[in-house]
Amino acid sequence: MSLIPDPFKQLPWRVFGLLTLMAAFGWVVLYSAAGGHIMPWAGMQAARFVVFLVMAEAIARVPLSFIEKMALPVYGVLLVALVLVELIGGVAGGSQRWINLGFMQLQPSEFMKLACVLAVARFYTLLPARQIRTWTALWPACALIGIPAALILIQPDLGTALMVTAGGVTVMFLAGLPMRLFVGAAASVIGAVPIAFSMLHEYQQKRILIFMDPESDPLGAGYHISQSKIAIGSGGIFGKGFLHGTQSHLDYLPEGHTDFVFATMAEEWGVVGGVFLIVCFMLLLRWGMRVAMRTEAKFPRMVAAGLSMTIFFYIAINMMMVMGLAPVVGIPLPFMSYGGSSMMTIMMCVGIILNIDRERTRRSSTGWK
Structure with a gap:
């Protein structure tokens, strides 16, 4: 007789173990970034992870049919919240992104990354198959993606707007739309680029232009990228050693505990630490895509793949950003960057994918309409 209760046997220990491993590595990096102190970053990050891990497990136990039915209503509520941000939202750091609820600051755009994937997937589930071409x-679908992306862009929050767009377009591609529709839509987007660029603040326009040549303004718009490259390059193969980073400890590297935490890690842990982290991310993404590939029903298949790609965009955009391969747009690195909003979004994605995986094993795909 096993001494382990049945509810604990049902937990996805491999997935939770992988998430905990990445999060623990993030705590170590944040501990070093704070100069060898648990607070204020590592301790708070660990507490948040535990709470959000429980939240992910709770989401995994919600009936998938309920999540599917609530996809469009939740999207609508968040869209109204984005409008309220423009009307009564609080301003911080030159951006208007939050609604003050008294007990917390709500950032609707963070939830829209997930809600947009669910809403677009729900739309294509309801669309008759004969109309897919x-x-x-x-x-x-373009309206479902474009309206919130535009509202987020004028906050301004270029990074989140790109994430919402990328997640929604991924679901459109997975829905089986013919390539000619994507070509036409892409042409429209290209035509709208000058308009979107003019809507950005001056500092955001500089970020986009400077990433091609950050050395042209090393003390201004190119400072973040230049210092990040120095930190990553100076780490070498094995890094400078735990608590021996200089760029972050001497405050040369801005945002070394949030957006540029990968550079902080690479300086102390080198290529070895970077490869370890990338392998962990690859295992997480492989799991998410395998869940999508094994699911035959339309809605859960698109959602699992769409949310997996949302996590991928977090990782890819952040790493490209810190290496100077993309503009600085303020996308955090999952499980590494300090902050609660992005971690909550990632864990909600994980929880829904877990839900889909459990539903697939619990009953045949004919149960999903």
Whole structure:
């Protein structure tokens, strides 16, 4: 007789173990970034992870049919919240992104990354199969993606707007739309780029232009990228050693505990630490995509793949940003960057993918409509 209770046997220990391993590595990096102190970053990050891990498990136990039915209503509520941000939202750091609820600051745009994937997937689930190759399959999805992306862009928050767009477009691709529709939509997007660029603040426009040549303004707009490259390059193969980083400890590296935490890690742990982290991310993404590939029903398949790609975009954009391969847009690195909003979004994605995986093993795909 096993001494382990059945509820604990049902927990996805491999997934939780992988998440905990990455999070623990993040705590170590944040501990070093704070000069060898648990507070204020490592301790708070560990507490948040435990809370959000429980939240992910709770989401995994919600009936998937309920999540599917609530996809569009939740999207609508968040869209209204984005409008309220423009009307009554609080301003911090030159950006208007939060609604003050008294007991907390709510950032609707963070939840929209997930809600957009669910809403677009729900739309294509309801769309008759015979219309999937017509313009009727394109313009409503573009509206579902474009309206919140535009509202987020004027906050301004370029990084989150890109994430919302990327997640939604991924689901459109997975829905099976013909390539000619994507070509037409891409042409429209290219035509709108000058308008979108003009809506950005001056500092955001500089970030986009400077990443091609950060050395042209090393003490101004190119400072973040230049210092990040120095930190990553100076780490070498094995790094400078735990608590021996200089760029972050001497405050040369801005945002070394948030957006540029990968550079902080690479300086002390070198290529070895970077490869370890990338392998962990690859295992997480492999799990998410395998869940999608094994699921035959339309809605859960698109959601699992869409949320997996949302996590991928977090990782790819952040790493490209800190290496100077993309503009600085303020995308955090999952499980590494200090902050609660992004971790909560990632763990909600994990919870829904876990839900889909459990539902798949619990009953045949004919149970999903």
